[in-house]
Amino acid sequence: MCLEGYAFRLRPVTDQDAGFVVELRNTPGLNQYLHAGATGVEEQLAWQARYYDRTDSYYFMVERRTNEVAEGVFGLYNVDRNTATAEWGSWILRPDSLAAVESVYLLYRIAFEQVGLQSVYCRTVAENRKVVSFHDSCGITARRILPGHYEIRGKKYDAVEHRLELAVWSTVRTRLERLSQLTARRMNRG
Amino acid sequence: MDRQRVEHTVRTVLTVVLKEPLNSADVTRQNTASWDSLKHIEIMFALEDELETQFLEEELAALDSVKKIVDAVLSKHAA
Numbered sequence: 001m002c003l004e005g006y007a008f009r010l011r012p013v014t015d016q017d018a019g020f021v022v023e024l025r026n027t028p029g030l031n032q033y034l035h036a037g038a039t040g041v042e043e044q045l046a047w048q049a050r051y052y053d054r055t056d057s058y059y060f061m062v063e064r065r066t067n068e069v070a071e072g073v074f075g076l077y078n079v080d081r082n083t084a085t086a087e088w089g090s091w092i093l094r095p096d097s098l099a100a101v102e103s104v105y106l107l108y109r110i111a112f113e114q115v116g117l118q119s120v121y122c123r124t125v126a127e128n129r130k131v132v133s134f135h136d137s138c139g140i141t142a143r144r145i146l147p148g149h150y151e152i153r154g155k156k157y158d159a160v161e162h163r164l165e166l167a168v169w170s171t172v173r174t175r176l177e178r179l180s181q182l183t184a185r186r187m188n189r190g
Numbered sequence: 191m192d193r194q195r196v197e198h199t200v201r202t203v204l205t206v207v208l209k210e211p212l213n214s215a216d217v218t219r220q221n222t223a224s225w226d227s228l229k230h231i232e233i234m235f236a237l238e239d240e241l242e243t244q245f246l247e248e249e250l251a252a253l254d255s256v257k258k259i260v261d262a263v264l265s266k267h268a269a
Contacts, residue, residue, distance in 0.1 A: 096251045100227035129223035137228040183231055187247050 006184035105176035
């Protein structure tokens, strides 16, 4: 499952991406609020092999269209075909990337327009205020606190869940698409 | 274009986009939770319009404080 955007594309993760994913997930400052993942390529490849067999998860690379260089990674998982809901997360981008808005715009398009979901939610460690703010800035107003939801490296954290319903998607889409277009225009002017 | 005017414009744009008053003298993305990735590009685009300048792609990501933005704008206008 791929989707082309204005400056970026989402494409499924492959074995060739394992090194990049390990490097990104183990970058100090980027992994503070992530569960411990693979620390080596072999371990990551083993995880990916298990992922390839799953029918309820999609794991995407965020890639720049002009040079096909990977800038980030994230997933859409726990896809429930009966309730048409799924969670997205494990979102990490290179610190210098401008892909934040467009990658999320593309992910929601895949969720609603390709997978056919009615509702998508994202849970963020409440302390991770910058990412909580990002979801708010997207225009997602349906949110709730999940006390002690996460345990990361032995410490409990509250989560903030932002939920986007299909009925609201068109409004959020307009905002994200406009900013994605403007960003791509700046990137392409050289 | 003098530093005071540029800084005033930058702070005004930040206040409008972030929808909150700026607290510290040196406002940075690090110390301002609401200055997220989406707001950041809104801020940079608004500043390009207000200050009649264009930021390089590398600058769009790297200009993460009022001081850095003001320095970059003054440098461009001096060039």
